[in-house]
Amino acid sequence: MSESPPPPPAWSISSMANNTMQFLRLPVLASSGLAVVASGLLYFKQNELIYPRNIPVDARTNVPSPRQFGIKDFEDLQIPTPDGQSLHALFLRPPLGRRQRNLTVLMFHGNAGNIGHRVPIAKALQDSLHCNVFMLEYRGYGLSTGTPDEAGLKIDAQTALDYLRQRPETRDTKIVVYGQSLGGAVAINLVATNQEEDEISGLILENTFLSIRKLIPSVFPPARYLARLCHQYWVSEDILPRISNVPILFLSGLKDEIVPPTNMTQLFSVCQSERKIWRTLPNGGHNDSVAEPGYFDHIHSFITEEVMNDEK
Ligand SMILES: *[C@@H]1O[C@H](CO)[C@@H](O)[C@H](O)[C@H]1NC(C)=O
Ligand SMILES: *[C@@H]1O[C@H](CO)[C@@H](O)[C@H](O)[C@H]1NC(C)=O
Numbered sequence: 079m080s081e082s083p084p085p086p087p088a089w090s091i092s093s094m095a096n097n098t099m100q101f102l103r104l105p106v107l108a109s110s111g112l113a114v115v116a117s118g119l120l121y122f123k124q125n126e127l128i129y130p131r132n133i134p135v136d137a138r139t140n141v142p143s144p145r146q147f148g149i150k151d152f153e154d155l156q157i158p159t160p161d162g163q164s165l166h167a168l169f170l171r172p173p174l175g176r177r178q179r180n181l182t183v184l185m186f187h188g189n190a191g192n193i194g195h196r197v198p199i200a201k202a203l204q205d206s207l208h209c210n211v212f213m214l215e216y217r218g219y220g221l222s223t224g225t226p227d228e229a230g231l232k233i234d235a236q237t238a239l240d241y242l243r244q245r246p247e248t249r250d251t252k253i254v255v256y257g258q259s260l261g262g263a264v265a266i267n268l269v270a271t272n273q274e275e276d277e278i279s280g281l282i283l284e285n286t287f288l289s290i291r292k293l294i295p296s297v298f299p300p301a302r303y304l305a306r307l308c309h310q311y312w313v314s315e316d317i318l319p320r321i322s323n324v325p326i327l328f329l330s331g332l333k334d335e336i337v338p339p340t341n342m343t344q345l346f347s348v349c350q351s352e353r354k355i356w357r358t359l360p361n362g363g364h365n366d367s368v369a370e371p372g373y374f375d376h377i378h379s380f381i382t383e384e385v386m387n388d389e390k
């Protein structure tokens with residue numbers, strides 16, 4: 079019953095984690111001579127800081143294929159949004175020969191890299207849960223068109239959910255939304271706006287923040303006084319409490335050096351869901367919690383006990 083999932087291959091996790099170094103680049107920039115210029119330009123340039131989609135440098139052209147990770151049954155998709163963008167996405171089916179769960183996990187990635195860098199995570203989810211995984215690449219990332227911003231990413235998330243709701247293979251499955259870091263903010267917003275009629279059966283949040291505005295002063299010190307100019311809000315602390323009837327798993331890396339784990343505890347405490355589960359990764363940093371022992375066990379237990387609990 080409670081088989082423990084095999085950990086994803088270490089090499090792929092570490093290359094993934096390296097590519098997910100996102101916010102870590104900011105203090106480096108801040109301590110260089112560029113800091114003053116950069117903070118002056120913050121208002122205009124904040125999208126480059128908040129959505130570093132060119133890290134690593136080839137992230138807009140080189141999206142690793144699931145095939146490189148031994149996944150054979152998948153579709154590489156381009157999905158149109160109502161406002162004219164085309165989003166790259168991957169739909170992964172669970173390996174044949176295993177009992178397929180009535181479950182699709184919708185993955186929202188962190189703010190650097192692209193979905194290809196997260197395929198090892200999707201694979202670990204499939205190995206553990208025998209589910210479909212749908213990986214969305216936000217506008218402006220990887221092979222998606224457009225430029226990222228808050229309004230756009232919200233449209234992208236809704237587009238992905240609507241797609242899963244009309245695709246014959248997934249429309250009758252349970253959908254669990256899973257977001258890491260920035261993806262957590264995207265996930266919270268999507269679930270809060272789609273919680274009627276049992277649209278969504280679960281939400282998994284990893285190392286996400288209270289709001290972008292609260293993040294800026296510590297992650298980008300010279301911009302401390304400019305946080306008010308921040309036009310990307312992602313106010314998860316205000317939106318999360320609107321979710322009442324969806325079970326939520328909080329995965330908090332206690333060694334997170336980018337988003338202090340107290341952001342996660344605070345989110346947990348404002349959360350109004352009747353079913354909220356708190357799990358920590360004692361040695362998990364911002365970029366590597368996913369590789370910590372227990373990570374996929376926590377997800378497996380959550381799915382079994384809170385999401386699939388009506389299944390015989
Ligand atoms: C799968 O889950 C959905 C949503 O909860 C439910 O409506 C459907 O009946 C389930 N299907 C099976 C085969 O259990
Ligand atoms: C949340 O994280 C931000 C940015 O890292 C930090 O400045 C703030 O103090 C944190 N808030 C809490 C309640 O942990």
Ligand SMILES: CC(=O)N[C@H]1CO[C@H](CO)[C@@H](O)[C@@H]1O
Pocket residue numbers: 092095096097099335363365366
């Ligand atoms: C694998 C990897 O890139 N890990 C990095 C995560 O972030 C810390 C900094 O807090 C680095 O020391 C690790 O190398």
